[in-house]
Amino acid sequence: MSRAEKDASVSETDGTLERDLELGNMDPKEEVHRLARELGISIEEAERSVLGFDVGGPVPETRVLRDLGEVEEGMTGITVRARLITLHQGTRKDGEGEYYYGMLGDSRTTVKFSAWTVFDYSPGDFLLLQNVSARRFRDSLEIVINKGSRITSTQDREGLVPEMEEGIPQTIAELESGARKVDIEARVIEIRSSELKVKDRSRKIMKGVLADSTGRMDFTCWDPLPLEEGRCYRLTGGYVKDFRGILKLNLDGGTIVRGLADDRLPPLEELMAPKDARILELLEGRLSGPVRIRGTVLGVPSGSGLFRRCVECGRRLVKGQCTVHGRVKGEEDLAVRAVFDDGSGTLMLKGGRTLVESLLGRTMEEISEEVRSSMEPEIIVDELSSKMVGRTWTVSGDPLPDDYGVTLSVTGMTGGIDQEVLKKEISLLLEVMS
Incomplete structure (x- = not known):
């Protein structure tokens, strides 16, 4: 194979391999070495052509962003500082290995993330994330951490969230279809588990009912969250959708869950009692429950x-x-x-x-x-x-x-x-x- 043919082969394979690496489906070193053997080129050349840096070597120069608010879809090779707000662990669709997901935050905003490599950190840690990328996933911006990324703890905490900002929570009665970054305080009235089949795979989800003094709302949780029936929580990061005329709150791994004192909301018996209503409220999907x-x-x-x-x-x-x-x-x-x-x-x-x-x-x-x-x-x-x-x-x-x-x-x-x-x-x- 001529040098030009080798370069063309590397170029054609580049996009596919990069996408696989970004999703955490391959081990970078093994795949680059396999590609080098198939093309008959040196390992160093394959690493530079496909990954843009030497695997196992120093992290390449990346674009440093001042805060998470500057992150945009499609960015690659960026460096940001953030505080780890929530962290969850899941099993990859191919069943081979684990991945991590949750929420990162600074003083201006919060952004979801997924990590397809070892992620040995805990909520509250201050992090420097180097050579990460950003994509759009489920209508939300997400930072992607791959095996070529480097994550370290940082003492440079200026501008990072010292603790979750409280603000004024919304009430269930105030929520409307299309609302995002929902922030409510509610008691879990009911929880039930369900299985959803997606492409011949079963996925466990959680459904139930939330309530506050203004009303009730059905919810669906697409990722495991630490919710218990009867307990009070502050939930930050959900979004509202209209399903057959009924408003439903959707929660996922990026939702921030904080437990509240039991006396923060009316008791369970009061919230479960029938509420006086008008038929118009039911037709508009503003109420659920008795x-x-x-x-x-x-x-x-x-x-x-x-x-x-x-x-x-x-x-x-x-x-x-x-x-x-x-x-x-x-x-x-x-x-x-x-x-x-x-x-x-x-x-x-x-x-x-x-x-x-x-x-x-x-x-x-x-x-x-x-x-x-x-x-x-x-x-x-x-x-x-x-x-x-x-x-x-x-x-x-x-x-x-x-x-x-x-x-x-x-x-x-x-x-x-x-x-x-x-x-x-x-x-x-x-x-x-x-």
């Missing part, structure tokens, strides 16, 4: 009353058929759906056997016998309509977003005041008072 709404039932659509469901999967049977298990005998159950309006918006109420029995004042066995005797299943729908429609109710339940808006899964329903009767009583009272 709510209490006062409004009027406008109608009871067909499908309410007595029906049969599959004993295997619980699905409603249609003409004795389950969409999954075919023709089955099924078991009887009760349900009611109702159109509900409070003046700010309209949603669908959904209740089960307990609610129907309470509204009709009879057990399911008695209702079933009545339907069999009359041979008219519609009589239950008619009776529910006569007892519910046109009356004012206070309804408690959990909002469930769907393709048609929001359905409220009813856990409690009180009132049932007839509007016309109420108007007459008020008119009579006014006449007596006059």
Whole structure:
């Protein structure tokens, strides 16, 4: 192979190898030596051509930045000073080795980072990072530390964050879709683990509900974070997205988590109690968790009353058929759906056997016998309509977003005041008072 051909081969391989090295997928020395053997050139020449410096030698001259605020996407070979704010450890996608990620900060800003080499430091350490690069990852700027980078502790701490700046945290009610660098104080109401499959790989994520005195919000944590159910935290670095009309807070490895005293927020029982709400707030996705709404039932659509469901999967049977298990005998159950309006918006109420029995004042066995005797299943729908429609109710339940808006899964329903009767009583009272 001629010298020109060798140079061309090195040039063609340069981009691919650099990208692999940047992602920490290869050992620089081994890959450079392999490339040198394949091309028949010296190891020193391969190191200079591909990496721009001698592996194992001194760190090359790099562009020194005054602070993290100067870091821009696409920069390579830069030197910055920062304080290590958070640190997490993960397993590489290929299963070979570990990597580190978290948040770096100085007096002006914070930036996420990933390290694909040994990173033996702890949160709070002051660092000098040499020969690092910057990329855009998950819509955020990230500093990348590779095997060619050099990280050392530094005593030059001027301008670095001495401790996390407090500032004034936001409330859940203030959060809007698209908000970034969220900073809130909240209590974890609920935590549940889930698995997400991405390209035939399973990834464990954490989901749950946060609450403060102004409201609740669902959250998803894409990386392991030290959160416990019932505890209070200050969370800095999340972002808010709209999912089917419901706002959700997204957290990741760059989120700063700080524990708070238990009396910093209302107790768990108070935060879990239903909150007075308007339907418009639910439709706009501003609330989650149990709510209490006062409004009027406008109608009871067909499908309410007595029906049969599959004993295997619980699905409603249609003409004795389950969409999954075919023709089955099924078991009887009760349900009611109702159109509900409070003046700010309209949603669908959904209740089960307990609610129907309470509204009709009879057990399911008695209702079933009545339907069999009359041979008219519609009589239950008619009776529910006569007892519910046109009356004012206070309804408690959990909002469930769907393709048609929001359905409220009813856990409690009180009132049932007839509007016309109420108007007459008020008119009579006014006449007596006059």
